[in-house]
Amino acid sequence: MREEGLEVQVDQIGNVFGLWRGLRECDHCELLMGSHIDTVTNAGTYDGAYGVIAALECVAALRAAGVHPRRTIGVVAFTNEEGVRFAPDMMGSAVHAGALSLEEALASRDASGCTVASALARIGYRGETKIGSVRTSAFLELHIEQGPVLNAAGAGIGVVSGIQGIAWYEVELRGEANHAGTTPMSNRRDALVAAAELVLAVRQLTVGAAAISAATVGSLIVGPGEVNVVPGVVRMSLDLREPRPERFGTIAARVDAAIAAVVRATGVEVTARRTVHLPPIRFDESLTTQVESAAAALGCSTMRLVSGAGHDAGLMAKIVPTAMIFVPSADGLSHCPGEYTPAEQLVDGANVLLRVVWQRIRDG
């Protein structure tokens, strides 16, 4: 950022802003572009970093062409989008957008008990810029799709209309641990049999007229977990996604009903705690159309889609007009070393971003 002549500001949660100062003396950006540079364990190359690097490259290209914006253009790398070490994810953008308090975020601890505050201080990124003081009229995030939809459709640019709603639950099923050889089947309250029923019931939420778009049990831990012991307890996660607000609104009742049916059928006690509840986000239609037109003008094939994953843009959409640009992910792979987007598609995505920011500067 400094090499490109940007003024760097690090805010109190470690969000890194690079400001290309406009001709007018005004802190309020015309457009903020960016994503995040943290990643997951055993990750790929593109998730997050691509959107920050491309935004910086857009500024470099415009500066090289002798452009002087009237209002400031910003590039941002948000803190801890992935939430791998510290919960919650999308931490930096959530604090910036006022959806999470700075105090709560700084107090979050990793598995070893270290706080975000001390981890930021240690790496020199507990900045002094006040949260929310870098304001903008719009936010635009370029990102890899992390799914197979664009590739399957043969589209080069994804015009993201919004982010589907996400609900997470932690479910605990309590039966009775017992000897697998000596306990008659009729005397058992097997927590894993109940969990298996629930795994299949949850998958059924994605089938039929009122289907939600995705349901996943990603984590399931059995106790005591020995070959010859009837499982006494299972702890499992639910991850439910749906873009349509009216269907998203039915999820809690449908999870309750699925659990009640399992309790009735098995006699196992079940408790569920909702840990994440992010209703569907719709991006700004005007900015989204601008992305679509820019892609078309550059000769890229486009496709409208809803993001399956959460993004910083989802938080930014709460406070300013926001849009997202996707490029395809080969085989839909992400969060793994096989994550890949061909260079031409990466350049296409950056050029769409460049065209939109240039239009904003020209018309701003």
Added chain:
Amino acid sequence: MREEGLEVQVDQIGNVFGLWRGLRECDHCELLMGSHIDTVTNAGTYDGAYGVIAALECVAALRAAGVHPRRTIGVVAFTNEEGVRFAPDMMGSAVHAGALSLEEALASRDASGCTVASALARIGYRGETKIGSVRTSAFLELHIEQGPVLNAAGAGIGVVSGIQGIAWYEVELRGEANHAGTTPMSNRRDALVAAAELVLAVRQLTVGAAAISAATVGSLIVGPGEVNVVPGVVRMSLDLREPRPERFGTIAARVDAAIAAVVRATGVEVTARRTVHLPPIRFDESLTTQVESAAAALGCSTMRLVSGAGHDAGLMAKIVPTAMIFVPSADGLSHCPGEYTPAEQLVDGANVLLRVVWQRIRDG
């Protein structure tokens, strides 16, 4: 054993024999009684130890009464019945009965790499008595039931007709790990959904006309096991029990069919490896009837039942006429600190054992 005047012999796998020498010069015992004194982690008081202590008490009672057996009476504590630290379980009786080679048993390693041979040497129990050199005409094991059957029936003494067959499998289900938000349901090969189908299919083996007596998935591990990642791999155990040889013989084909149905329905790859295959054991009818008569003569209520758990007696039954006596387990609890049998019932069990050994001495 030494306090009771028994000659102690420790064999090459650490089995401890206490020999009450008979009047005749003969190493071949009239009757060997015993069980094991190893136990599980966080165990109860009675499993195993009760049968060894009671056998020793029988010898003490007979000696105190001035009995002199013609032929030797033996008490045994077999090595490593539980298999907690070293596999396989029932190690000492398996080696004694020739079902497991001494070399293989001594080479078995614990999680830290220590062998049975070195662990036995360290505690001074790598004995010199040759495997199988302590021979006997019959074996009798007294043990707690470890299940709820006797208690539920209100019976004081269980006359054990045999041990149900046990088959264990390690099953691996390989799907494809992927992003839980961005991967359409139709593109998924979710290893946990397939595993849930298999858990329920396995339970179905215990229902209907050809039902087997018990089926348990006790261990199930999900990879990568993160909330927002579609499970790519599941490793799970199967524990299947059945006392009737003809039904036990159908288990392999029925497991294969259940797996094939899951593969067809889900597209997940499944491999299964059978790790334990112990066909049902029937105990000696004559010795079993002797136990039943002894209990009746003592005024105990009896019940015939099949053992759900494996026991050293199951191995001994391969080489000599064998029987088992059970006493009730309160609430069917075992392998936990709540394991409990009231003192009167423990004494009843020991008296049944005493009466049988006394009859053998008298008639021998």
